[in-house]
Amino acid sequence: MNDGLSIVGLSKNFGGLQVARDLTLTLPRGSRTALIGPNGAGKTTFANLLTGVLKPTSGKIVLNGQDIGSLSESARVRAGVAKTFQITNLFRDLTVRENLRLPILEREGRTHQFFRRADGWSDIEAEIARLMQDLNIQPLADKPVRGLAYGQQRLVELALTLAVKPKVLILDEPAAGVPSTESHFIVEAIKRLPQDLSVLIIEHDMQLVFEVADRIIVLVNGAILMEGTPDEVVANKQVRELYLGAGHV
Numbered sequence: 484m485n486d487g488l489s490i491v492g493l494s495k496n497f498g499g500l501q502v503a504r505d506l507t508l509t510l511p512r513g514s515r516t517a518l519i520g521p522n523g524a525g526k527t528t529f530a531n532l533l534t535g536v537l538k539p540t541s542g543k544i545v546l547n548g549q550d551i552g553s554l555s556e557s558a559r560v561r562a563g564v565a566k567t568f569q570i571t572n573l574f575r576d577l578t579v580r581e582n583l584r585l586p587i588l589e590r591e592g593r594t595h596q597f598f599r600r601a602d603g604w605s606d607i608e609a610e611i612a613r614l615m616q617d618l619n620i621q622p623l624a625d626k627p628v629r630g631l632a633y634g635q636q637r638l639v640e641l642a643l644t645l646a647v648k649p650k651v652l653i654l655d656e657p658a659a660g661v662p663s664t665e666s667h668f669i670v671e672a673i674k675r676l677p678q679d680l681s682v683l684i685i686e687h688d689m690q691l692v693f694e695v696a697d698r699i700i701v702l703v704n705g706a707i708l709m710e711g712t713p714d715e716v717v718a719n720k721q722v723r724e725l726y727l728g729a730g731h732v
């Protein structure tokens with residue numbers, strides 16, 4: 484079951500600096516929410532509060548009725564909140580298929596089987612095939628990660644994250660560093676994510692945000708300035724001034 488994620492009165496102080504101010508919002512099941520805001524607004528801090536890298540000063544993070552705010556990072560992943568792995572977590576000498584096998588075996592408590600022959604893995608191989616199909620990376624299955632283009636590596640990283648079967652997926656700048664010639668692969672992959680997954684996209688690239696998000700939250704100085712549809716956000720005078728002022732538009 485996935486009712487989405489509710490964040491209630493979430494605050495974080497670093498000494499005297501308040502970087503998350505009484506944040507209350509929901510990431511409903513199936514939503515595609517973008518979190519935008521100028522540098523230093525608190526976007527990364529917010530993501531770190533959701534994943535458990537940081538402990539909140541106050542407030543609650545509720546997933547399907549359970550307050551997960553005090554769980555460790557790994558327990559939160561098991562509960563269903565996952566952020567994309569960093570590319571450095573990919574095993575560069577292993578193939579895409581081998582990389583995908585690892586988190587699935589781990590999820591199933593079967594890592595001891597990694598070095599066995601693949602005979603007993605038909606369920607796992609079928610899941611890997613589905614994941615690759617969802618992200619349109621089947622042609623890369625038997626290629627070592629080392630030889631893949633950067634954008635392709637980001638797709639493998641996304642597939643690895645999906646392999647843990649999250650309910651809430653945080654994409655932290657999914658197109659960062661990806662050449663513009665490859666960024667459409669990322670956009671297409673986000674559009675093809677499972678329908679019932681709640682997705683939070685933290686992104687500076689407004690074109691990508693407008694292509695994939697159905698809701699946008701604008702964060703400024705650790706507080707929500709506004710929340711609305713992409714059209715509502717574009718029409719907002721304060722947002723326009725903020726972005727024109729920051730040279731983003």
Ligand SMILES: Nc1ncnc2c1ncn2[C@@H]1O[C@H](COP(=O)(O)OP(=O)(O)OP(=O)(O)O)[C@@H](O)[C@H]1O
Nearest residue numbers: 497498500502520521522523524525526527528529
């Ligand atoms: N560990 C920390 N200790 C003290 N201050 C911190 C710490 N981490 C972040 N900050 C401060 O919190 C504020 C928000 O930072 P954060 O990185 O969350 O912003 P951001 O919106 O992600 O910025 P960017 O778009 O540049 O990545 C900044 O003023 C930053 O200097």
